[in-house]
């Protein structure tokens with residue numbers, strides 16, 4: 001089973017397990033929303049509808065949080081898993097959020113348009129490192145001047161020993177939040193598709209893609225939020 005089929009298979013139950021499997025859920029997603037917010041607020045203040053592109057959007061968790069914090073934003077959600085996107089579309093429609101969904105691979109050209117923010121959560125680590133770099137270049141090129149890119153991501157430790165420590169901590173925190181053996185085993189099965197890269201490498205790739213003010217804004221063990229701006 002490839003990675004998008006693995007997520008499609010759990011589309012109906014995906015959201016319920018998130019707070020257990022992402023122990024720092026509120027700070028992690030909350031930071032991503034706050035990093036993305038300034039150009040969106042500026043567009044709204046200028047009377048323009050801000051455009052957001054969500055890469056590997058899944059069931060739309062990040063898009064839902066972003067549009068709840070910034071009503072009036074329009075989102076384009078891209079994912080290879082059609083059933084995950086169908087869940088996202090239901091949630092966004094129920095909340096009256098302007099959106100479109102695009103079933104596509106993250107290696108494909110991005111949906112046409114210029115975006116005030118390109119955001120992503122827990123998806124880019126499924127690409128190999130060349131794929132990540134190429135996606136970061138395309139994302140940077142799709143931003144309006146002054147637009148923001150933010151990735152809330154599962155990252156590799158800077159050394160194998162730290163990677164093992166991240167995994168030990170994740171396991172303990174997940175179990176403490178109530179994940180049982182079956183849930184952890186199913187997550188581990190999906191994690192066979194993971195190809196995480198370190199924060200340092202990915203911030204360098206963002207700078208190589210032409211973004212400025214690149215920073216890691218949040219990090220808790222294997223969960224990190226990093227991004228940058230297209231120069232104004």
Ligand SMILES: C[S@@+](CC[C@H](N)C(=O)[O-])C[C@H]1O[C@@H](n2cnc3c(N)ncnc32)[C@H](O)[C@@H]1O
Pocket residue numbers: 003004005007008055056057058059060061062078079080081084104105106107120121122123126127
């Ligand atoms: C862990 S989920 C994250 C979903 C959502 N962003 C969130 O924060 O809950 C990863 C998503 O990335 C998608 N994905 C992984 N690799 C992909 C690829 N190469 N092309 C398109 N989508 C991909 C999967 O289908 C899945 O929906």
